[in-house]
Amino acid sequence: MTANWYLWRRLFRDTTGGPGRVRRSGAALIGGGWALAIAALVAERTGAPFWLQRVLAWPGFLWLALSIYLLLAVVAGELVRPLLRRFLEHRDRRGKRAVAAVPHRERVPAGAPAEKPHHAVSPPEKPRAEEPGAEESGAEEPGAEEPGPPALVTAPAPSRRLFVSRVVAGAAAAAAVGTVGYGTYGVLRGPGVKRVTVPLAKLPRAAHGYRIAVVSDIHLSPVLGRGFAQKVVDTINSTRPDLIAVVGDLVDGSVKDLGPAAAPLARLEARHGSFFVTGNHEYFSGAEQWVEEVRRLGLRPLENDRTELAWFDLAGVNDIAGESEGQGPDFAKALGDRDTARACVLLAHQPVQIHDAVDHGVDLQLSGHTHGGQLWPGNLLAKAANPTVAGLERYGDTQLYVSRGAGAWGPPTRVGAPSDITVIELASKQA
Known part of the structure; x- marks a missing residue:
């Protein structure tokens, strides 16, 4: 509530001269945006009718992203505000000094004789006889002022404080809208492809160059539907992988609602097949059915x-x-009786599972879950909760690769964490 009041104050109250329609509209926009966002979250979690989820999802989730960047931009504007005020004050002082330095010439009424030098002596003028009929004709004397057009009444210029508030608010709004717009476009156009080489000590020479396409966090939803799933499938197939690993958070919804959206996954192509493990969002959506x-x-x-x-x-x-x-998760069941002389690749949705993987002698763990932070500075929060946010890191004899994911949860927007599908190329140290 405090953040909402702060946004309303800086964007609407401080940019207007007094109470009125703009302030009321601003309060309705901020309050209504958050009402839609909460309604979208509740509708998704409670399994509301799918058409209602779709109606609420776009405006509600986009407002979540927009409000984050409006808040960040307005806070950043607090640093700019005093600098802009000082600049304007300095400019005004310079302007006043410049005006004061210009000499003012005395204005002479139209038709008045110019002042003659003191040393010049003019001959006395002869009295001029009054022309007959001049008084009756109403003729004006030369030099008499004619009435000019009425003066235009202009509105007073806004105060310096009001001007600064409008400039900062306008810049903050433009920056937030531009950031969210570009981040949304980045998600909707589909994920890019990353290629990472991972050497494994136990990998035989014959497997050198083996390619695993890793995709996580597709998050099919009322926002990201069948068309998005098709883009993901086309991107994966274009890499011509040997194996495909889908490491969790495929969906945000039930099979009933999102089964048609997931249908393109049937067209995934890899020499040695496609494999899947659950993520935390599958357990919100009916894991057994999925x-x-x-x-x-x-x-x-x-x-x-x-x-x-x-x-x-x-x-x-x-x-x-x-x-x-x-x-x-049951690591003993999955790994307990295996031949430890062979290389082992583990699919586990969350990076925090790496510690169990190390204990069980896994060579490489493939994970997702973090989205790379999705919305900057969310990467700082993700870093606090996960051992690795994105990329490849080593933990003892085990390597962990974390994908930023192909889709997005909540707002279909990414800032500072572009979506990806990663092709892991395994390298044999014997090659």
């Missing part, structure tokens, strides 16, 4: 399970959120 749905679409779910490929083991564990339903 596991069956992705199986129907041709992906293989790895529910605390492992498959032995030709050159390495591929394992997957459930997300931590499944613990509330008795379906949490």
